[in-house]
Amino acid sequence: MRKNIVAGNWKMNKNLQEGIALAKELNEVLTADKPNCDVIICTPFIHLASVTPIVDKNIIGVGAENCADKAAGAYTGEVSAEMVASTGAQYVILGHSERRAYYHETVDILTEKVKLALANNLQPIFCIGEVLEEREANKQNEVVKAQLASVFSLSAEDFSKVILAYEPVWAIGTGKTATPEQAEEIHAYIRSLVAENYNAEVAENTSILYGGSCKPTNAKELFAKPNVDGGLIGGAALKAADFKGIIDAFK
């Protein structure tokens, strides 16, 4: 059966000391009150090597927010999937809408990143989602279908390591959440595409997270939908109490 997952995306927030403090606090609260789902924190690159040893691996997984589309070499400023894995991190967010929009990450670039992540035993948390104009033009299905091309060329075995995250861009950091019905509708569609591209069993086993202004107050009704298997959390992942509140939606 697929896993329920709550993953935090810290984005470009928290200096090293603040990040360590947040990871320690989360580890404490989740050790005292064990979660009913998998919990992952995705941090800036420089935090990874400090954060992985201070969290209990059985309770909190650690991931990066990006990795390079090249394996190694003269790519000044880039961080490879192998480097990420060498910190003890097990996950990497790929295809976040902020990367697609501000750093021009295309389907082809993301295909390379996904391959390199998997080759280095990192589980991709692969993000898809439409912008407001696309939603208003009722084009969300074709947008997410095109974005999924980066993972749909994988073998079924490799794809089984991918976590999908549907994040409507109009809901990210805006306070405007998709309704549980909107989330369910497109998550069910995404799962149908997985079934079409692979088979029903692979589709049943794929975790599809919702992201976009997810908060302790709305997480429960979103996660209650049959095709919503948890959340990818931005702003509310920056405070242990808020993140815990979302994790507790599975209790």
Ligand code: 13P
């Ligand atoms: P917010 O939860 O801040 O809307 O961000 C969602 C997101 O982009 C997670 O990747």
